Amino acid sequence: MTGKLRKTGPIEKSQQVLLFLSPWLITFAVFWLYPLVFSLILSFCDYDVFHPALFSFAGCRNYLRLFSDGDFLQAFLNTLVFVIGTTPVTTLLGLALALMVNNVSRGSQVFRSIFFLPSIISIVVTATIFKSMYSPIGALNRLLEVFGLPGQAWLIEKNLALPAIMVMNIWAYTGYYMVLYLAALKAVPRQLYEAAEVDGATEWQQFRYITLPQIHYMTIFILTVNTIRSWQVFPEVFTLTSGGPVGRTNTLVHHLYETAFRYHEMGYSSAISYVLLAIIMAFSLLQMYILQGRRRRRGKPA
Amino acid sequence: MRKTVLRSLLLVLMLLPGALSGADVELTFWNFWDPKFILPVISRFEKDNPGVKIRNEQISWGNGLDKVVVAMANNRAPDICELGSTWMGKFMGEGALLDVTDKFCDLKPDYLMWEPATMNGRLYGMPWLAGTRVMFYNRKLFKEAGLDPDRGPETWDELLAAAKLIHNPEKGLYGFGMNAGEGHILYKKFMPFVWGNHGHIIDENGNFIFDSPQTREALEFYLKLKEYSYCEKQDLLDEAFKRGRLGLAISGSWNFARYPIDAPELDFGVALMPKPAKDKGFSTSFLGGQILVLFKSCKNPDVAAKFIRYLTTVENTLPITREALVSFPAHKNAYSDEMFTRDPRLGVFVEQMKTSVHPPIHRLWIELEKIINDTVEKAMYGESPDKVFAEAALEYARVTQRKTSGQSAVAATGATPVAVTSTSGQSGGSTQILLLTLIGVGTLLNAIMLMFLIYEVKKNAG
Numbered sequence: 045m046t047g048k049l050r051k052t053g054p055i056e057k058s059q060q061v062l063l064f065l066s067p068w069l070i071t072f073a074v075f076w077l078y079p080l081v082f083s084l085i086l087s088f089c090d091y092d093v094f095h096p097a098l099f100s101f102a103g104c105r106n107y108l109r110l111f112s113d114g115d116f117l118q119a120f121l122n123t124l125v126f127v128i129g130t131t132p133v134t135t136l137l138g139l140a141l142a143l144m145v146n147n148v149s150r151g152s153q154v155f156r157s158i159f160f161l162p163s164i165i166s167i168v169v170t171a172t173i174f175k176s177m178y179s180p181i182g183a184l185n186r187l188l189e190v191f192g193l194p195g196q197a198w199l200i201e202k203n204l205a206l207p208a209i210m211v212m213n214i215w216a217y218t219g220y221y222m223v224l225y226l227a228a229l230k231a232v233p234r235q236l237y238e239a240a241e242v243d244g245a246t247e248w249q250q251f252r253y254i255t256l257p258q259i260h261y262m263t264i265f266i267l268t269v270n271t272i273r274s275w276q277v278f279p280e281v282f283t284l285t286s287g288g289p290v291g292r293t294n295t296l297v298h299h300l301y302e303t304a305f306r307y308h309e310m311g312y313s314s315a316i317s318y319v320l321l322a323i324i325m326a327f328s329l330l331q332m333y334i335l336q337g338r339r340r341r342r343g344k345p346a
Numbered sequence: 347m348r349k350t351v352l353r354s355l356l357l358v359l360m361l362l363p364g365a366l367s368g369a370d371v372e373l374t375f376w377n378f379w380d381p382k383f384i385l386p387v388i389s390r391f392e393k394d395n396p397g398v399k400i401r402n403e404q405i406s407w408g409n410g411l412d413k414v415v416v417a418m419a420n421n422r423a424p425d426i427c428e429l430g431s432t433w434m435g436k437f438m439g440e441g442a443l444l445d446v447t448d449k450f451c452d453l454k455p456d457y458l459m460w461e462p463a464t465m466n467g468r469l470y471g472m473p474w475l476a477g478t479r480v481m482f483y484n485r486k487l488f489k490e491a492g493l494d495p496d497r498g499p500e501t502w503d504e505l506l507a508a509a510k511l512i513h514n515p516e517k518g519l520y521g522f523g524m525n526a527g528e529g530h531i532l533y534k535k536f537m538p539f540v541w542g543n544h545g546h547i548i549d550e551n552g553n554f555i556f557d558s559p560q561t562r563e564a565l566e567f568y569l570k571l572k573e574y575s576y577c578e579k580q581d582l583l584d585e586a587f588k589r590g591r592l593g594l595a596i597s598g599s600w601n602f603a604r605y606p607i608d609a610p611e612l613d614f615g616v617a618l619m620p621k622p623a624k625d626k627g628f629s630t631s632f633l634g635g636q637i638l639v640l641f642k643s644c645k646n647p648d649v650a651a652k653f654i655r656y657l658t659t660v661e662n663t664l665p666i667t668r669e670a671l672v673s674f675p676a677h678k679n680a681y682s683d684e685m686f687t688r689d690p691r692l693g694v695f696v697e698q699m700k701t702s703v704h705p706p707i708h709r710l711w712i713e714l715e716k717i718i719n720d721t722v723e724k725a726m727y728g729e730s731p732d733k734v735f736a737e738a739a740l741e742y743a744r745v746t747q748r749k750t751s752g753q754s755a756v757a758a759t760g761a762t763p764v765a766v767t768s769t770s771g772q773s774g775g776s777t778q779i780l781l782l783t784l785i786g787v788g789t790l791l792n793a794i795m796l797m798f799l800i801y802e803v804k805k806n807a808g
Binding site for chain 2: 057058061073078081082095096176179180181197199200202205285287288289290291305306
């Protein structure tokens with residue numbers, strides 16, 4: 045058997061593999077690799093779509109301009125706040141909901157569907173609904189009125205607009221992470237809990253020493269994906285505030301969009317997108333390193 | 347022999363769609379309207395002009411500008427296109443449009459709003475639709491506050507006093523509806539106060555003169571008005587006015603298509619915009635509209651111009667206006683139609699249009715617009731006028747410096763705008779970038795394959 049494989053040779057086999065992979069490879073090259081390289085080159089150039097002939101190398105000028113661009117720095121700060129404010133909350137809430145739904149003896153399917161519902165609605169639709177809910181005469185303020193609390197202009201007040209978007213985001217995405225966690229929880233072998241019970245472990249100890257380690261890989265996956273998605277927040281902002289008031293909800297991707305498609309500075313917007321790529325990559329690598337590193341350390345005998 | 351057969355077969359196949367439709371001239375027309383308004387006009391035109399086919403495509407206000415610009419960059423610009431009049435400065439300034447002076451200049455006496463289609467004395471488009479904003483006021487709230495419900499505020503002071511009388515947030519009533527928290531609209535509501543006070547953004551020599559005593563006065567008034575205002579985005583302002591929560595709001599004619607149907611009990615009037623004082627300034631508003639243009643790549647400018655002349659006539663444009671009520675025909679004869687005389691409130695729009703001001707036709711208008719919005723918004727959020735005007739001046743200097751460096755390069759290299767080069771194929775810049783990208787993609791692909799190969803070899807060897 046092995047002899048036959050050797051005969052075909054590694055190169056020929058690779059060619060076969062490449063042939064079968066080609067549908068994917070071609071789309072990958074055309075729709076992913078090509079834009080990737082194109083925008084990398086663009087980020088070092090001046091390129092105005094109205095004057096393609098004026099295309100010229102700008103060196104690092106686009107990247108240097110980022111540091112003096114107040115709008116960019118504001119957008120970076122806003123996005124950072126957004127990531128720090130939403131990622132842990134959606135992850136933890138998702139886990140909490142999953143644990144609860146998993147332990148409900150009856151009607152767990154109903155709860156699961158209800159919590160998951162917000163994430164199947166298009167985020168633009170959700171944002172449109174929240175937009176009128178957040179208005180000074182909207183549903184949220186009426187609810188507050190019932191409790192005798194003062195109403196707010198949620199999306200107009202400059203210190204409330206970003207938190208308001210974050211709350212909407214948490215509402216919309218928690219259910220998705222809950223379902224992911226639920227899948228992981230279902231895969232934890234029941235015997236482990238039974239054995240722990242026999243040994244007299246408390247609920248907390250069971251969670252700490254069985255559940256958490258068993259769903260560790262799902263946690264890594266969710267944290268990474270969640271962080272990436274939070275850095276790329278766009279439709280919420282575009283629909284709710286388009287960056288206002290006074291740039292307090294402008295995020296990196298929204299700033300990038302405006303630079304590219306409103307002011308037509310393709311080179312500069314490509315530079316922004318590459319900085320965003322670098323930020324996301326750094327964050328993801330850091331997360332992987334910390335989470336997997338701890339796992340490895342724990343796995344070693346003391 | 348077989349090759350020739352194949353070739354001729356291919357040729358037939360290529361010509362087939364054109365042959366089937368029987369069209370000698372096929373033109374694409376991009377616009378912002380529901381096709382049900384446009385298609386009847388097109389089919390009538392096609393019937394009158396055998397051999398002409400107009401392909402209609404609807405684009406949206408949300409992404410229309412992106413789409414047009416991207417299409418232009420790819421040499422796929424439509425032959426005929428409807429553009430927002432505030433974009434004209436950019437498109438004309440960048441030299442993307444066809445000079446149509448000799449095609450439409452005979453129509454000048456009959457139509458309004460030539461200003462946004464004109465640059466350096468040449469004509470680059472045909473005005474199609476025009477619209478303005480007026481002061482809406484709630485007659486019921488006016489009566490309750492002891493104000494005369496038959497006339498709106500005529501001066502800034504009257505506006506402020508009326509807003510103050512009506513404003514009662516505890517009861518959910520607000521004096522004035524003020525735009526906030528969204529980009530790109532604020533200036534349409536603020537600039538009338540500046541223009542009415544004889545203030546300007548750009549003077550005739552192209553200098554940025556936004557920071558003036560007139561503007562500062564208008565801003566000071568606007569901030570006073572904010573005290574008695576409900577601050578929200580445009581759609582939510584219209585919604586709040588519809589629910590009878592706002593005393594006054596500046597808005598457009600599209601509300602006439604909605605308020606009578608959604609809120610028949612709403613008793614509202616419209617009035618001309620207030621002027622600074624009885625003996626000072628004038629009543630003015632924002633004027634904007636839609637211009638029909640031909641891109642330089644237009645396949646048949648003569649037929650396209652003929653279609654534009656047909657489309658912009660009163661009988662073809664008025665039905666669109668009647669249905670959507672977003673803006674009115676640019677043709678002057680349209681205003682004798684019973685639609686404007688039946689409801690005197692629509693007559694106010696016609697009256698306001700006579701004194702309305704179109705934003706400056708400037709190559710950098712999109713950037714200027716942001717500067718003005720930012721300035722007013724920052725002031726609304728409590729920053730001092732001195733600071734916001736200083737920042738506006740700084741930002742203007744930055745933008746012009748950045749953009750003129752490109753423009754001087756145009757002069758130096760003699761480079762022509764995209765639409766001109768389209769006839770001679772790819773321009774130098776795009777070829778360069780295309781080559782670089784292809785090389786980059788190739789290198790990366792090769793690297794991936796190499797890695798894959800090495801991995802395979804190693805695995806099999808092991």
